[in-house]
Amino acid sequence: MPDKTIPMTTGAEWPYLEILVRLALSLALGLLIGLERERRGKEAGLRTFGFICLLGALGGLLGMPVALLCLALVGVLAVLLNVQTLRAGQGAELTTSAAMLVTCLAGVLCGQGHTISPAAVMVLATALLAWKERLAGFSAGLTESEMRSALLLAILAIVIYPALPAGAVGPWHLVEPRAAWVTVILIAGIGFVNYILWKLYGTRGTELSGFLGGLVNSNFTVIEMASRVVATRGAYVGTAYRGILLATTAMVVRNAGLLLILAPLALLGASGAFALMMLASAVLVLWSYRRATRGPVPDVPEIKLDLPFSLPLALKYGVVFLVLHIVGGLTQRQFGDAGFYFVSVVGGLMSSASAVAAAAALASQGSLSATTAGTGAVLASLTSIAFSMSFVLRTRERSLTTKLCTAMLCIAVAGAIGLAGRHLVLPLVLPSAG
Secondary structure, eight states, X not given: OOOOOOOOOTTSOOOHHHHHHHHHHHHHHXXXXXXXXXXXXXXXXXXXXXXXXXXXXXXXXXXXXXXXXXHHHHHHHHHHHHHHHHHXXXXXXXXXXXXXXXXXXXXXXXXXXXXXXXXXXXXXXXXXXXXXXXXXXXXXXXXXXXXXHHXXXXXXXXXXXXXXOOSOBSTTOOBOHHHHHHHHHHXXXXXHHHHHHHHHHGXXXXXXXXXXXXXXXXXXXXXXXXXXXXXXXXXXHHHHHHHHHHXXXXXXXXXXXXXHHHOHXXXXXXXXXXXXXXXXXXXXXXXXXXXXXXXXXXXXXXXXXXXXXXXXXHHHHHHHHHHHHHHHHHHHHHXXXXXXXXXXXXXXXXXHHHHXXXXXXXXXXXXXXXXXXXXXXXXXXXXXXXXXXXXXXXTOOHHHHHHHHHHHHHHHHHHHHHHHHHHHHHHHHOTTOO
């Protein structure tokens, strides 16, 4: 439910049920973060944080002056806590002190009638406290290049985006700079987030590495796994087979997610094809697991991906997106849907994510029907799958190439069946879809 504020004055009779709900919510949120502090053996634990959040809620009910007074009192309590721990030789409790202030402010929001905002704040605060070791280990492992990548992504999203002109520009009004830049940031952001996930979990299993690596760059992941097969002289075939299938599945999931975000109606027409492709890949992976011999688990090779975000990568996404966006729009005007499909196939060879984003952008602008955009996205994904197979064929490992060619053919057939079924199902859902 949306946040709402119901003013409470000292001279008015407060509604009992409304006050009870606000206090109960504040107590629950205080106990949530207090439970985490109690588990770590902190001096300020379950009851302390429960009281702090209740105090903030009462301050919010009585008005802003009282709320500020309550916040000041919590600040004094935090100072006393640090004095006590310093005297005991345990060091300052800065994190707990900050959590106390945040808890009090969340309680004030509860007292004012907000629900979603304080709940979200407290869940995030508890997560930051609970993931202390993981976050500390991750930050300690960051390189200077990775930090620069994060800062560059932030600059492109926060500084450059507002400076771009709004609306369509150019003689044919095919390009919207802000929309194009949002797409570039979205694609790079997905890769950045999944690079972080890969760095946290990627070395725990080749299959997981393949999936997370596929979200970042499926072709590079396929190259890495294929090279491991060559290096181990075929001993790594079964694991690489499953890892490449999962990298392909991740690419399909990413492309479907781009459609969902940028043009949901386009995904509606292509959902059957994407779903069948993912289902076929999942069945093949599970079948491979069942047929795998029970023996010693092979060593898990480490996949070394490129930096999560860089200026050349951003320019690549931007240039490919703009070229496909303009050429796709022009060819669709001149040659109809067949011209756009040809551009989608060519785009899948360069960057399936950019090709899908271009199709979604054209559909969202009304330059392309949702059905045509969805079909183009599927074709770009299938082209990317075929392109990745070229790297597998270079290994000349007969067992791997035979198994993967068969598997990829099954996935392609599943996608084709999904596209064919669209012509039967979609008109019944959207009679106006063409």
